[in-house]
Structure formats: structure tokens, C-alpha cells
Amino acid sequence: MNNAQLRKFFDKIKEDRVVFGPAIQDGKTIIKKIDDFRDLKLDGRLPIFSFKRFFLPEKESLFEYVGVNLSKPSERKTQKIALFGVNARDLKSILIYDQVFEKDPWYQERRENILVIGQMSATSEGKWEKIEEDLFEHLSFDIFLARFAPALDGLSPGESTRDSEPKRARISGDNDLTVFSGSVLGREVLENSGYNDFIHIQFSGPVKEKGIDKRMLRIKEKLEKQHDQAIWDRLGARCIECGKCSIVCPTCFCFRIDDQAELGRGRAERDDRSDNQGTRNRCWDSCFYQEFSELSGGHKFLNTTAKKIHFWYFHKFVRIPEEFDMVGCVGCGRCAEVCPVGIDIKEVLKEIEES
């Protein structure tokens, strides 16, 4: 897909979806609503924030309440959107959301309306020949746009496992994108836009054939065996419980449920004369926040910083793998980037591994 075709494809999608994607602002990659195709920046770089909020908003209304009765929010939008240019790491986190919120009606309703278009620059990912087998088949996307490095020209991603695939969907020019579909929706959208030169990838589940990464299993085991408390004490002494890592982490999905009383409307305007009216919201939470583990009466189970940061790691590297056979970390490194005291997840994992 060359640039002109990409533009046509983008415009076609924009006809019935609001498009969000990576763009550059003040020299940084961010995610924003893309109105002009020229703003879209598909260079494979990670935006500061992940695509989390499109799947799990910071705050969403679960119900409207009148008295004790809960009903579906009347103003709930089911806007159709397209996430245009989701990098492979953020795509991985979608697999986790899909599992965790499998039975969640609000998530499912939102999810149905999201068209996921993945992107990758081969140069930014390396080890290219195994990408289809190791990565593509284990990511959930509707459409994927891959930019192959010129040096690897001639190597088709289909070649390793798909001999019967038509050979036409190859790298053709330096800047062209190779296009894959990953769902029926993706195929339809591509065909409707008049672009047919794509390869279909069959999603083979979130876990590679070889199983969960061996190193991650070692880390899980260490954590389960309470390897070395000193690591957590040291981290506890550094961490300032700001919770920034939770906010930027694509796989931090903790939430709390809060009621918000409505003050605006007078009683006369409502059908029900109950005084008690408002919305029940689900909001992002963080295990670093004070109330996270607090019981009525004030007892806190996570009563030290060390316990909180341990809880954060334990969730990603033990509970998520235990529950879903996936690692709860996509390796994006955003937590390290925003940490005011320089805690680097890579170093922490290395320390755990070597403990």
C-alpha cells in the first residue's frame, strides 16, 4: 500500500468512524483524533500514553440511579471509532483487556465499535523473519500495516509459514506498507475501501505455540516463592507512590466504583420524585493510592510502599500469567520513562531473576 492508497484508505474509514492515531506534538508522539491524514505518523514509535483509555476509559458511567434502582446510562455513546496505528506492544495489551473484561457488558459494547489497525516498522522491531509466527498470529487486530526495512526487501512475512499464500502481497517499495487482515471486519473494511492486496492472518490465540516465555516463568516462580524481600524494601524506600506508572501502563486496569450524586436537576423535572439521583461510575484506580486496600474501620493490607510496589509487580508477573497464560507486561517501558525516582522495570526484573 503506497501513500496515496493509504490516504484513500484512511479517508474511507473516516467516513463512518472517528479516527484516533499517533501524531507528533512538540516533538513527542501522542495519540489524538486525526482529522487530517497528514497528521498521522506511522513510524512505529510508542506514544507517551497507550491506547488503554479507548478500551477502558478513565471514568465511565455504569448506571444512572434513581433511589436504589440502577438503569443503563441514557447518554451512553456507542461511537464507532478506528484506532489507526496501534503499535505491537499496545496490541498485546488489548489481548489482556479482552480476557479480563470478557464478561463486562460495557467493555463488550465499546469493543465492538473499535476498529483496530495495527502498525509496525520492521526496523523498530528487528528479528523480522519470525514476526508472523511469533507475533502476528498472536495479536488481535482487524488490520495491520507493516513497514519493512529496505534491507530486508524480498523476504515476505508469508514465506516462513504460508507457502500457499499469494506472493503478491510483498514489499514493493521502500516506503510501502504490507497489509494484513486479522478479522472479518478488517477484511470487509479493506475491501470496501477498494484495497485488495492484503494477506489474512489467522489469530492463533494470545500465547505462542512454545508457551509462555521461559524467562517470565522464572520470574513468576521467584515472585511466588518470596525470593528476596530486600529487593522490595529497597524499591519501597525509593518509590514515592505517585501512581504514574499505573496511569501510563497499558495493562494496569484496576478500578474503583464511585457514586456521583447529581445536583443539577430539580425534583419537578424528573419522573421519579426520589431525592437520590446520580451516576455510578467506574474509574481508574491504582494500588499505590491510599484507599486501595483500606477496610471500613481503617485497616490497610498494603500498608507500606514496599507492599504496594510488590502488589503491582505481582499482578503483572504472577496473577495475570496464572489466570490467562499471558504476561501482564507488554514491555513498553512507559513506567520507567515516567517514574520520578527512576525505577526501571527492566532492572527490577533482572534483579528478581538473579535473586
Add this chain to the structure above:
Amino acid sequence: MRNSYQTIPAVITKISPQTDNIKLFRFEFEKKSFKISGDDFIFRPGQFLILSLPGWGEAPFAPCNRLGEELELCVRSVGRLTRKLHSLKIGDKVGLRGPYGNGWPLNDLSQIANSKSSEKKNLLIIVGGLGLIPLRTLILGKKEFLGKDAKIQIFYGAKHPSEMLFSSEYKDWRKNGVDLQLTIDASCPEWRGCVGLVTKLFDAAKVVENARAFVCGPPVMYKSVIEKLKEKKFEEEDIYLSFERRMHCGIGVCQHCGVGNFYTCKHGPVFEYGLIKNTLGAI
């Protein structure tokens, strides 16, 4: 699709004060076709449900009795939600959802009790403070849940005699064959029984034999009770602990009740001791 967060309106039908700040509430569902006795909201002893007062929030509570189409919750007024609940009157409504969690392991117990084997058919209940609440359904339904030959012994510790829950029922419990042993934290003029922590009862009373132990109480209680149980040769697989944790979802998603590999709401609230003894932060 089914919505786990949707609550069902229930009406308060009775309020019985227990102590200064604890009340026993009785509820029935507003919609009469919604049956507690049927499959709509059947709960096993030790499971919990979530009570909702929109505007004041939600919190988990273990029901403490099931009476035909009614259920009971015993609640201390201690936070925003429970203070509001305490201000309600008969006829007022709340929302309920659940039941959640696993409850006490009763199936094998009643099976053992009904078989000829004399093995572990009895029950030692060790509770402190509000910890008695999730066990009351079981105590009141002794015959139904444990079989008629099973013995129940209860070690119950409270701060003060005035804080003892369900005290008007003790006579009936004892008449029903329950060996109820009580202790209070510090001596006071109106108390002539055992004084000391609940663990003191292990030495004050003869511990029931062939029993499993069900433990529920404030977080500080577990360690010392487990030590005592081990001392009395209870096997790990015969010790069950009910945990209290903050909960928001009740279905193992929100993370607040995470304990090691487990979610208290989903894998608990009752845990076999052997399963969580090495879990950091559990006990």
C-alpha cells in the same frame, strides 16, 4: 448479556439493634417472583453479597441468615455507606447483588456426617468480633448443613460483653447442642466468664475432637489462632479461614482484594489454610 453489577432492589422488613452501633437487618426482594428459596439468589454459608445504596456506594457483607424469602445482614455503622444504612427504616430499600465467593466447605462435611465414618465431621468455629456473622447461617442451620450428629463448638471473643452479637440467641444455640465458649478482651464488672483473647479458650475449654476449624475475625487474629490449632494437632487441610478485603467488583477483576495469586472475592473469601499459608500478605 448478563450484567454482574446490576443490583436487585430489596426492602428492609425488620431491624433489630444488636449493640450500640450494630444492627441486624432483614430484607426481602421487592419483586416477589425473585426467589431466595429458588435459584435466583441462593447463597451458601460463608458466601457474601454486595449491598448498594446509590449515592453512598457499595460494600460486601456476608449474610447471616436465610429465612424463607428473607435474608439477614448484620452491619456495624463504621463508614459512609453503613452509617446511611443504619439511618434507614423498615420499608426502605437497598440494592443487592451476588452471592459471590465460595463459602465454607460444607458438602464433604455433611457427607462425612451422614456416613458412618467418625472422621472430621465436627466443627470448631473460632471467631472474633464481627467474625461471628458469616457463621451464623451455619449455626442456625446446623442440621441442614452439617447433619444431625455433628457437634459444633464455638470460640467467640469480643471486646466487651455489650459487643457480643446475637446474644439473645445463645440459649437456643446451646439447647441445639452448640458448645459456645465466650471470652472478652478485658475484665469488667458485669462479666464472670473467660477474659483474654480468643486463643485463651483453647486452654479454658476441651477442644472438640474430629473437627475442622472455621476461622473468621479481625486480621490480627489469624496468626495466633493458627498457632493454637497446630498445637492442638489440627491438620492444614482441616483449617479454613475467611478473609476480609476491600472489594469493588466482587467478580475478580478490580484487583482490590488480590492476595498473592488469588482474589478474595472469587477464590475465597474462605481459603484452606494449606493453600495460602505461604502467600505473602495473606495472614
